[in-house]
Amino acid sequence: MSAPDLSTRTRYEPSEVEPQTAQRWLDSGVFEPGAREPGAGPDDHYSIAIPPPNVTGVLHMGHALNGSIQDSLIRLNRMRGKRTKWILGTDHAGIATQTQVEKKLAREGRSRKELGREAFVVETQAWRKEYGGKIVEQFKRVGASCDYGDERFTMDEGYVTAVQKVFVDCFEQGLIYRDHYMVNWDPGSGSAISDLEVEEKEGVEDTLFSIAYPFADGDGEIVVATVRPETMFGDVAVAVNPSDERYASAIGRKVILPLSGGKEIPVIADDHVKVDFGSGALKITPGHDPNDFEIGRRHSLPAPSAIGEDGRLTALCGDFAGQTADEARTTVTDALRASGALRAEDPYVHTVPFSQRSGARIEPLISLQWFMNMEPLAGPAIDAVQDGRVRIHPPVQSRRYVEWLSEIRPWCVSRQLWWGHQLPVWYRGGDGDPQKTEAPETYVGIEPPQGEGWVRDEDVLDTWFSSALWPFATLGWPEQTQDLADFYPTNVLSTARDILFLWVARMVMLGLKFAGDVPFKDVYVHSVIQAPDGRRMSKSLGTGIDPIDVIEGGPRPPVFKQGGDFPAYGSDAVRFGLLAISTTQDVRFSEDKVQQGQQLSNKLFNATRFVLLQLEELGLGEIEAAPAPRTDADRWILSRLERVARATEQALDGFEFARAALGLYDFVYGELCDWYVELAKPRLRGGDPDVQRDLAATLLFAIDRTLRVAHPVIPFVTEELWSHLPGERDLLAQSTWPEADPSAIDEQAEAGIAALIEAVTAVRGWRERVGVKPSAVLPARLREPLGAELEASLQSLARVDLAAGSGDAVATVTTAGVVVDLLPDENIDLDAADRRLQARRDEIAGEIKRLEGKLSNAKFVERAPANVVQVERDKLAVLQEQLAAL
RNA sequence: GGGCCUAUAGCUCAGUUGGUUAGAGUGCUCGCUUGACAUGCGAGAGGUCACAAGUUCGAGUCUUGUUAGGCCCACCA
Numbered sequence: 029m030s031a032p033d034l035s036t037r038t039r040y041e042p043s044e045v046e047p048q049t050a051q052r053w054l055d056s057g058v059f060e061p062g063a064r065e066p067g068a069g070p071d072d073h074y075s076i077a078i079p080p081p082n083v084t085g086v087l088h089m090g091h092a093l094n095g096s097i098q099d100s101l102i103r104l105n106r107m108r109g110k111r112t113k114w115i116l117g118t119d120h121a122g123i124a125t126q127t128q129v130e131k132k133l134a135r136e137g138r139s140r141k142e143l144g145r146e147a148f149v150v151e152t153q154a155w156r157k158e159y160g161g162k163i164v165e166q167f168k169r170v171g172a173s174c175d176y177g178d179e180r181f182t183m184d185e186g187y188v189t190a191v192q193k194v195f196v197d198c199f200e201q202g203l204i205y206r207d208h209y210m211v212n213w214d215p216g217s218g219s220a221i222s223d224l225e226v227e228e229k230e231g232v233e234d235t236l237f238s239i240a241y242p243f244a245d246g247d248g249e250i251v252v253a254t255v256r257p258e259t260m261f262g263d264v265a266v267a268v269n270p271s272d273e274r275y276a277s278a279i280g281r282k283v284i285l286p287l288s289g290g291k292e293i294p295v296i297a298d299d300h301v302k303v304d305f306g307s308g309a310l311k312i313t314p315g316h317d318p319n320d321f322e323i324g325r326r327h328s329l330p331a332p333s334a335i336g337e338d339g340r341l342t343a344l345c346g347d348f349a350g351q352t353a354d355e356a357r358t359t360v361t362d363a364l365r366a367s368g369a370l371r372a373e374d375p376y377v378h379t380v381p382f383s384q385r386s387g388a389r390i391e392p393l394i395s396l397q398w399f400m401n402m403e404p405l406a407g408p409a410i411d412a413v414q415d416g417r418v419r420i421h422p423p424v425q426s427r428r429y430v431e432w433l434s435e436i437r438p439w440c441v442s443r444q445l446w447w448g449h450q451l452p453v454w455y456r457g458g459d460g461d462p463q464k465t466e467a468p469e470t471y472v473g474i475e476p477p478q479g480e481g482w483v484r485d486e487d488v489l490d491t492w493f494s495s496a497l498w499p500f501a502t503l504g505w506p507e508q509t510q511d512l513a514d515f516y517p518t519n520v521l522s523t524a525r526d527i528l529f530l531w532v533a534r535m536v537m538l539g540l541k542f543a544g545d546v547p548f549k550d551v552y553v554h555s556v557i558q559a560p561d562g563r564r565m566s567k568s569l570g571t572g573i574d575p576i577d578v579i580e581g582g583p584r585p586p587v588f589k590q591g592g593d594f595p596a597y598g599s600d601a602v603r604f605g606l607l608a609i610s611t612t613q614d615v616r617f618s619e620d621k622v623q624q625g626q627q628l629s630n631k632l633f634n635a636t637r638f639v640l641l642q643l644e645e646l647g648l649g650e651i652e653a654a655p656a657p658r659t660d661a662d663r664w665i666l667s668r669l670e671r672v673a674r675a676t677e678q679a680l681d682g683f684e685f686a687r688a689a690l691g692l693y694d695f696v697y698g699e700l701c702d703w704y705v706e707l708a709k710p711r712l713r714g715g716d717p718d719v720q721r722d723l724a725a726t727l728l729f730a731i732d733r734t735l736r737v738a739h740p741v742i743p744f745v746t747e748e749l750w751s752h753l754p755g756e757r758d759l760l761a762q763s764t765w766p767e768a769d770p771s772a773i774d775e776q777a778e779a780g781i782a783a784l785i786e787a788v789t790a791v792r793g794w795r796e797r798v799g800v801k802p803s804a805v806l807p808a809r810l811r812e813p814l815g816a817e818l819e820a821s822l823q824s825l826a827r828v829d830l831a832a833g834s835g836d837a838v839a840t841v842t843t844a845g846v847v848v849d850l851l852p853d854e855n856i857d858l859d860a861a862d863r864r865l866q867a868r869r870d871e872i873a874g875e876i877k878r879l880e881g882k883l884s885n886a887k888f889v890e891r892a893p894a895n896v897v898q899v900e901r902d903k904l905a906v907l908q909e910q911l912a913a914l
Numbered sequence: 915g916g917g918c919c920u921a922u923a924g925c926u927c928a929g930u931u932g933g934u935u936a937g938a939g940u941g942c943u944c945g946c947u948u949g950a951c952a953u954g955c956g957a958g959a960g961g962u963c964a965c966a967a968g969u970u971c972g973a974g975u976c977u978u979g980u981u982a983g984g985c986c987c988a989c990c991a
Contacts, residue, residue: 034950038950038951039951039953040951040953228987228988236991252991253991254991255991256991300989300990301990301991302990302991304990305990305991306990306991309991310990310991311991312991313991317989317991318989319989319990319991320989320991321989322989376991378990378991379988424918424919425918427917427918428917428918428986428987431917431987432987435987525985525986526985526986528986556984556985558984560926562983562984564984595953608926608927608939609926609927611927611928612919612920612927613918613919613920613984613985614919614920614983614984614985615926615927616926616927618925618926618927618940620925620926620939620940620941621926621927621939621940623939623940623953624939624940626953627939627953629953630951630953630954631950631951631953631954633950633951634950634951634953634954635950635951636950637950637951638950638951639950640950641950642950686927686928687928690927690928690938690939693938693939694938694939698938701950701951702955705950709949789956789957792956792957793956793957793958795956795957796944796945796956796957796958797957797958799945802945802946802948802956803946803948827948871935874935875934875935878935879934882971882972885971885972886971887971887972888971888972889971890971891970891971891972892933892971892972893933895933896933896971896972899933899934900933900934903934
């Protein structure tokens, strides 16, 4: 028996239920795919590979949203009878993790260098064991039905094999190569980083220095502008635009590089130079500027390094060698000023690249790194999206994907870190450091090379290299495992848009290349959740919201106007709230929507409680849930149940999660509870045992179906209530999804109940407006009979008595299908009724006038489609009838 | 510099090929010991659909432009 006792509890308390329910799921093994049934084909399997959270991570709002999305899909498909696997694991997150561990060491007065590589990796492994499991525990807490029995890590043994095989194969096919190339050097982490890890910051204030380079023949000078004077020792040319007449005669001449002992460099012509910027002359420093690097290559110029990987000026810089770049900026400009070469210093605001990882300003420099040529992989990856083998939702994201792949550039895959997949590369021979200069012999292979004197490359791979293999490496690749056969390709990948290129595109490229198929059929790019005030969620801004705080009742962050703690909303409420806001690309976190989810849970709890207590009282406690309709109301709810089941699965299959969540809410409140349960009450007390038994079975059936349909969105409360329903029941999580049953649709019953609802609402409205006491039962008469059932319902819900009273109507309530005359009664204020009548007449008359105007417009009648015109005519007729009835 | 998304009730958002008097939740106002639920029930007020022009019998919806907010990409020293 579960925690709450339904006979005494009137409120649903998620905190009393959720932890135990999560544990029941885990103990039952329902999340694990279990044994493969003979004959099961690809359509019988359903899998999602979770975007592996960083081992450094704790659950944030993005995880909570994405977890809710993926879990609703997994649970739906599990209930549909699919063999499901939600592939779980964590990512070693190279730079992020290494940075955290280094910070921890620093707090302890230790350092990475002091420990040495081996000890540092051991330290990091220990750190991962301590913190890496936290996020997985949090996934369990929110009900994520991952396959916890098969948790992977991007550096576990099998995964390492997969990564090395891919690297070696790519090398052997010429896709991976080593080259001197311009990289984004991150002085903060002391490593190269990829283009995608660079963040351009706008509005950085710098100084633009104008420096005069005299011509070597002594005749005049040329002025160049730069924000990086300290790199001038790496200058190899001055470039001007070939069409720039001012410099036409300068092209081909030499200028003297100041402060460099008379070194001469040529003036060259290149289209890249803008005539109208600065002086129109550009100094070319191929070693420290990506554009200059390209220009240098075009003109076969050397690319000397003026700044080294240590951030200090190199021997090339003469007296300035050894200074840091910052120091040198001052000393070099001082020297230029002293020599008279500095012509101007102007404040200058521009965009500057920074490292997303360390926050340090990027130092572009040339270095010997490993690269992967992505071009041969990009074409097939574009095709896969364009021919629909991979569908990206929403479609606008697939345009971004295709555009990015069309202009793909080589990927720098080596990182100067210790935490990660060390390159399967060895060097032998030569005098220099094999990390910095090419060695005579290079060996690439999974097994270390034979023989003496080999030194392994110290670098590790970019984290995203291993992530790119995630959907198949987790399933046992390169072994041809049964899991790989069953669950690859996965069905859906749900992810944030900021890693569409970083991760998604690369998975498609490498999946096609190595696993022989696309890694997933659908990519859902989910919303990004902003703080309630529209700012980005961030800890440092105070706008971050911890989902666990919302679930368990932690403190509200400062971004909320209201202070204090959150109520312990529970996982269901948070899941519902997140799905309910999950619409466009940027959405704001809404505590109201979470609250709506909490209310939905409570409503379901009480509706179930009501039904079960009633059945108990009637001695029907063990009755079986089954449709046994006797009335329009019964047929109506069965029809509506069928529609909500179809609508919910359509919404989930179509990645319209807000529609699914809010549709459930509307059904439970607006149909099941407000109307069906209310309509059932009088009949339940009615006395005929046969009627009661059938009604009980149908009510129970309605609850049963509702719990099934709501389960993917709010699994905890539905599982809990399910356990209270009579009969032997497995876990709801492993029960079945309602199959389509078109025979349950009953248009006639739907129309009848819709008319009843409209009439009840109208009578209630009239009563309020004319001030009738809520408790008063008013005598009334129908113009046209509605049948015994609907008339009885109208009497109880609108508080009228159709058998009482006599005489002429004192007021009339009209709706499209029903006209109710209210008869004289002491509870009716005749003046108020009169005023209301007049107001109602004016309303209808105004509307009639509007319609008549529209229908007398010849253009409308002529050009609008006949059915549209007919609709307007019918409307007019109905209104005229209503006016006449008043 | 190029591109994308968003703008509808006080707030958060629906509104699917153009076609009732533009909806919901929440907040607000009024009322209710309605035998499941006050995390409840009933009713009500509240919108020139950002702005401007255009297409159309008809525009929240389509076109163009403008404004504001957000995001992505990009090599002007």
